[in-house]
Amino acid sequence: MTYPPPRPLTDLPPDTARHAPHTNETRLDPFRALVIPNAGRIFLTMVVWAVLMAVYSRLMEEQGLEVAHQYGLWIYLSGNLGGGLINYCVILAGWYAVASRWWLRSEEARVRYATEGMYALLPWKLLLLLMVVLSLIGSALTYQAWSAVMAHTDEWATMRKQMNLGGNLLISLLYSTGIFSIDYFRVRAAMLRLRMESAQRLHVEAQLQRLQAQMEPHMLFNTLANLHALIETQPGKAQDMLSHLIDYLRATLSASRTGSAPLSDEMARVQDYLALMQIRMGERLRVIIDMPADLHDVTLPPMLIQPLVENAIKHGLDPLPDGGTLHILVKRDHDMLEITVRDDGQGLDAARATPSHSGFGLSCVQARLQTSYGPDARLILEPGSQGPGQRAPHLRPGTVAILRLPTLMPALPAASPLITP
Numbered sequence: 001m002t003y004p005p006p007r008p009l010t011d012l013p014p015d016t017a018r019h020a021p022h023t024n025e026t027r028l029d030p031f032r033a034l035v036i037p038n039a040g041r042i043f044l045t046m047v048v049w050a051v052l053m054a055v056y057s058r059l060m061e062e063q064g065l066e067v068a069h070q071y072g073l074w075i076y077l078s079g080n081l082g083g084g085l086i087n088y089c090v091i092l093a094g095w096y097a098v099a100s101r102w103w104l105r106s107e108e109a110r111v112r113y114a115t116e117g118m119y120a121l122l123p124w125k126l127l128l129l130l131m132v133v134l135s136l137i138g139s140a141l142t143y144q145a146w147s148a149v150m151a152h153t154d155e156w157a158t159m160r161k162q163m164n165l166g167g168n169l170l171i172s173l174l175y176s177t178g179i180f181s182i183d184y185f186r187v188r189a190a191m192l193r194l195r196m197e198s199a200q201r202l203h204v205e206a207q208l209q210r211l212q213a214q215m216e217p218h219m220l221f222n223t224l225a226n227l228h229a230l231i232e233t234q235p236g237k238a239q240d241m242l243s244h245l246i247d248y249l250r251a252t253l254s255a256s257r258t259g260s261a262p263l264s265d266e267m268a269r270v271q272d273y274l275a276l277m278q279i280r281m282g283e284r285l286r287v288i289i290d291m292p293a294d295l296h297d298v299t300l301p302p303m304l305i306q307p308l309v310e311n312a313i314k315h316g317l318d319p320l321p322d323g324g325t326l327h328i329l330v331k332r333d334h335d336m337l338e339i340t341v342r343d344d345g346q347g348l349d350a351a352r353a354t355p356s357h358s359g360f361g362l363s364c365v366q367a368r369l370q371t372s373y374g375p376d377a378r379l380i381l382e383p384g385s386q387g388p389g390q391r392a393p394h395l396r397p398g399t400v401a402i403l404r405l406p407t408l409m410p411a412l413p414a415a416s417p418l419i420t421p
Contacts, residue, residue: 030100038118039092042183046088049179050080079146080175086145087138087176094134098122115195117187131180132173139172220249222314226280241279248272252303260409263330263337264296270305270328277313284323285313291330298337299409301372307361308341308401316345316399324396332407339403347397348383362401369405377405 054076099121102109112120119127223245230238251269267289278285309326317324329340345351362381369377384398 030103031096034099034103034113034118034121035092035096041186042092042179043088045183045186046084046179047081049175049182050084051077053175054080082145083139083142083172084175084179086142087135087172090138090141091131091134091176091180094137095130098126098130115191117191119184119187131176135173135176136169138176139169142172143169222310223276226276230280237279241276244272244275244279248276259301260299261302262296263291263298263300266300266302266305267291267328267330269302270309273306273309274326281313281318281323284320285317286323286325288325288327290328292332295330295332295337298407300337300405301368301409304365304368304403304405305339305341307365308339308403311361312341312343312345312399312401315351316343316347319346319350320396324398333404335407336404337407341401341403342384342398344384344396344398348381348399349397351399365403369403372409373405377403379403 054073057076058073099118102122103113109121122130223241227238227241227245230241248269251265251272271289274285274287278287305328309328312326317326324344327340327342329342331338331340362379366379369379380400380402382400382402384396384400
């Protein structure tokens, strides 16, 4: 099988980069790349396995099964932990001695290690042979060490009759096989979750880009239509409008390359759009913006506020001869960011009766909220302050659009903790 060359760390999806066993920094340091991410996990597995085997052996003693002499839990525990530690050191050191050379020489091996975990670094036949040989070496060392320690105890005379090197080699091989089989499936499961999360993240980001690509032409077509209407009647205003449009498109193009933007940048684009509209509408459009300075750095997906402003102007204020007032209020409500776009225009019922009212911009905003935040964010569209039952003949109903989203933008999608492979 031919593997593609590895991508730089900055090109990997965020989760893959965070959990990948090698980075540009560790590429020249195999110890940091190979041992540090794996040693602690395997050691913990070894300790748990040793304790479980010791408890199992003690239970067999109490049941009188498969044992000719009762040694006690402490002997089983110390024997399993000591033997496991010796095998752990031998196998890890031997694997590192071979794997580091393979890792340094083969770019293909580094790609397999980064995408499939430590057990894919070496060819499987070499890995299997290496594990068997190292397990046998560790077993022989364990036998010698255990003999030297237990020779001074009362249990040694009975234990020596029951122990032999061949049986100990078989037990040690099965012991190591159990530990590394468990770890192998843990690593495979972790890498599978990692790939699934990376694929899901890419899918979500593609959805956001598609929605944003749909929204930007929608706004651009509306602005160009307004520009066309001004060219013959008010060429000076048309030039100013074109200048603001260029600034707006430049800022929007920059924002489209990122998945999030500070609120201050988002509001700057909204103000560019409002400048375009004020050139066309003149004094018919009055704007009030209230945004505390401490919210400037809150991040959110780009192009969420501008469609609400465009909707309020196009369907609420512009149809009226004298226009009206647009009020944008940004505030924090505990851990939620609340953005309110209020107009005193013709109201929801009249806007929905307009043939040009498609609701496309609002639908895109709702879809992007769902994709980015799930159920934690929502868009509320309701009549203005003088709602049903409170309207006076001389007051226009107006419309209020409320955007509520968390002040902390989650990852796309939020990643669950993984075992470092």
